[in-house]
Amino acid sequence: MSASLEIQLIAVVVAVTCALPGVFLVLQRMSMMSDAISHAILPGIVIAFFITGNLSSPWIILGAAAGGLLTVALVEVLRKTGLLKEDAAIGIVFPALFSVGVILIAQYAGDVHLDIDAVLLGELAFAPFDRITMGGMDLGPRALLVMGVILVVNVVFISVFFKELKLISFDRALAGALGFAPALLHYVLMGLVSVTAVGAFDAVGSILVVALMVAPPASAYLLTDGLKPMIVVSVVIGAVSAVAGYWVAHWLDASIAGAMASMSGVLFLSILILAPHRGLWSVQKRRSNQALLFGRKMLVIHLYNHEGLPEAQHECRMDHLEDHLRWDHAFASRAIRSSLQNDYILQQGPHLSLTETGRKYARSSLVEL
Amino acid sequence: MDYAIDIRDLTVAYREKPVLWDVDLQVPPGVLIAIVGPNGAGKTSLIKSSLGLIKPAAGSVLIHGRPYSEQRSTVAYVPQRGSVDWDFPTNVLDVVTMGLYGRLGWFKRPGKSERIEALKSLAQVGMEEYATRQISQLSGGQQQRVFLARALVQDANVYFMDEPFQGVDATTERAIVELLQNLRKQGKTVAVVHHDLQTVPEYFDHVMLLNVRRIASGPVEEVFTEDNLRTTYGGRVAFVSALSAARKQ
Numbered sequence: 001m002s003a004s005l006e007i008q009l010i011a012v013v014v015a016v017t018c019a020l021p022g023v024f025l026v027l028q029r030m031s032m033m034s035d036a037i038s039h040a041i042l043p044g045i046v047i048a049f050f051i052t053g054n055l056s057s058p059w060i061i062l063g064a065a066a067g068g069l070l071t072v073a074l075v076e077v078l079r080k081t082g083l084l085k086e087d088a089a090i091g092i093v094f095p096a097l098f099s100v101g102v103i104l105i106a107q108y109a110g111d112v113h114l115d116i117d118a119v120l121l122g123e124l125a126f127a128p129f130d131r132i133t134m135g136g137m138d139l140g141p142r143a144l145l146v147m148g149v150i151l152v153v154n155v156v157f158i159s160v161f162f163k164e165l166k167l168i169s170f171d172r173a174l175a176g177a178l179g180f181a182p183a184l185l186h187y188v189l190m191g192l193v194s195v196t197a198v199g200a201f202d203a204v205g206s207i208l209v210v211a212l213m214v215a216p217p218a219s220a221y222l223l224t225d226g227l228k229p230m231i232v233v234s235v236v237i238g239a240v241s242a243v244a245g246y247w248v249a250h251w252l253d254a255s256i257a258g259a260m261a262s263m264s265g266v267l268f269l270s271i272l273i274l275a276p277h278r279g280l281w282s283v284q285k286r287r288s289n290q291a292l293l294f295g296r297k298m299l300v301i302h303l304y305n306h307e308g309l310p311e312a313q314h315e316c317r318m319d320h321l322e323d324h325l326r327w328d329h330a331f332a333s334r335a336i337r338s339s340l341q342n343d344y345i346l347q348q349g350p351h352l353s354l355t356e357t358g359r360k361y362a363r364s365s366l367v368e369l
Numbered sequence: 370m371d372y373a374i375d376i377r378d379l380t381v382a383y384r385e386k387p388v389l390w391d392v393d394l395q396v397p398p399g400v401l402i403a404i405v406g407p408n409g410a411g412k413t414s415l416i417k418s419s420l421g422l423i424k425p426a427a428g429s430v431l432i433h434g435r436p437y438s439e440q441r442s443t444v445a446y447v448p449q450r451g452s453v454d455w456d457f458p459t460n461v462l463d464v465v466t467m468g469l470y471g472r473l474g475w476f477k478r479p480g481k482s483e484r485i486e487a488l489k490s491l492a493q494v495g496m497e498e499y500a501t502r503q504i505s506q507l508s509g510g511q512q513q514r515v516f517l518a519r520a521l522v523q524d525a526n527v528y529f530m531d532e533p534f535q536g537v538d539a540t541t542e543r544a545i546v547e548l549l550q551n552l553r554k555q556g557k558t559v560a561v562v563h564h565d566l567q568t569v570p571e572y573f574d575h576v577m578l579l580n581v582r583r584i585a586s587g588p589v590e591e592v593f594t595e596d597n598l599r600t601t602y603g604g605r606v607a608f609v610s611a612l613s614a615a616r617k618q
């Protein structure tokens with residue numbers, strides 16, 4: 001496999017692995033937790049590194065997971081005091097733990113590979129050079145194998161506990177009342193977020209971990225109506241961000257991880273604006289259609305009320321509507337055009353009159369009011 | 370005597386502040402009981418600690434003579450409507466089916482027979498045509514009925530409902546009351562956090578007056594007195610006397 005293909009494959013696997021637990025973070029309004037955990041695993045990694053003296057041992061992952069769980073536990077402790085909301089508690093815990101990690105590195109490991117730039121951004125471009133071999137046989141890039149294993153763990157966990165995860169995400173109290181141990185499941189899920197973060201972190205850095213855990217699920221949330229479709233769409237958006245990020249980076253000669261993070265952000269923004277139903281544009285359009293519908297009703301009712309009366313000549317002139325109904329010119333024209341299209345009114349010069357359809361519509365609208 | 374709900378010396382505190390203090394409550398089976406008290410009186414906390422969701426500082430709760438953990442399958446719970454996220458990506462039928470998760474246990478997924486049961490209880494609350502509706506599109510009263518259907522599908526003996534009338538229009542309120550009274554006729558016990566004092570005598574046969582301590586509990590005609598209401602609601606005497614004037618009419 002070419003290095004370019006390997007990098008893209010790693011990027012896709014990382015994105016998909018992050019999107020899966022990310023769905024539940026977004027649904028439980030705990031997006032901040034991905035940020036917290038991806039930073040707070042640092043002291044775990046550093047301490048595991050001091051103990052083993054080796055950056056690629058499995059102990060590093062366990063140390064990181066322990067750091068992640070410590071974050072979750074501390075946040076929970078702070079929240080339980082009732083003094084702080086969850087997001088504030090997260091905001092206190094993770095900089096504290098992250099800075100412990102940074103201080104440890106600065107004090108004791110100033111010259112090892114653990115430099116802050118690599119920690120924050122990672123460097124995907126070098127991933128193909130760090131390979132795992134066994135008995136002289138090349139098994140593939142380390143990042144790919146590590147993330148592949150974590151991906152399988154995430155898929156298995158979410159499939160096996162799908163029903164339980166859905167319940168704790170939607171209604172934690174009912175989950176507790178039915179005996180589903182929501183606190184335990186929460187810790188397991190956060191443990192997985194930590195393990196995913198550390199695996200991804202090594203390949204792509206902590207900023208990308210946060211972006212990939214939050215942006216694709218948040219985009220999918222705007223596009224889908226069910227939990228399963230949301231998971232599938234998150235995975236697809238994650239993978240698309242990964243590949244698009246790779247090519248953008250290739251084209252601009254920029255950091256792959258940074259480009260992937262940007263692409264997931266760009267996709268999220270586009271979806272936020274363009275999503276059918278929940279996107280800003282369609283919400284705006286719906287509002288404007290409602291206004292127009294209301295405008296048509298007002299217009300036919302107004303014409304109906306003055307129909308056949310002596311003042312009709314004057315009341316039913318186009319220019320008069322703007323005064324009388326206090327509409328601006330543009331809106332009045334739109335309402336008239338739309339009423340003409342619907343066959344509610346006729347226009348003779350500046351005079352408007354109702355059709356039979358329009359009269360019926362006016363009567364039924366009056367009943368509704 | 371076998372009580373459906375038997376709460377003794379229950380004390381609950383968040384940090385040091387006690388929100389329930391030495392509360393006793395005995396509810397005989399087949400009773401429809403209102404739990405009333407001002408905001409922050411501890412009504413929700415009472416229900417949550419009965420369901421093992423909050424660990425009490427002291428006291429015990431028995432459901433038909435046994436601790437809740439042994440009675441899960443016979444107890445249904447309707448949380449306050451506002452306690453969940455109604456923008457969650459799921460539909461009405463799915464939410465009602467959650468009522469059956471307890472019976473399914475771990476790992477097992479709901480199937481066709483669960484969906485049929487869920488549809489039946491949706492029909493009981495008059496919402497069967499909303500089965501595939503996204504829950505974010507429901508009105509407050511519809512949300513409440515979905516929660517009710519989710520409790521009905523559990524086919525429990527004891528029901529705890531936290532403010533099931535909140536945000537519900539008059540017609541829906543009547544329909545819900547009728548459902549609750551049907552449950553009682555089937556011998557079930559229903560405890561309901563209720564806010565409208567005026568309708569207590571009409572809807573319920575027992576009442577508990579709660580404000581951190583239990584002020585009184587028992588049959589409505591015995592304990593729903595002006596004195597007890599005054600103790601429960603403290604300073605808001607004018608409101609209480611207006612109410613008792615209304616009741617005398």
Ligand SMILES: Nc1ncnc2c1ncn2[C@@H]1O[C@H](COP(=O)(O)OP(=O)(O)O)[C@@H](O)[C@H]1O
Nearest residue numbers: 082383388406407408409410411412413414415
């Ligand atoms: N998780 C919590 N942490 C701290 N205080 C709480 C918590 N939940 C409720 N309280 C407090 O306990 C008191 C009783 O609350 P609650 O049982 O919800 O009352 P009610 O349902 O009667 O309005 C209130 O003062 C409330 O602020």
Ligand SMILES: [Mg+2]
Nearest residue numbers: 412413449531
């Ligand atoms: Mg309450």
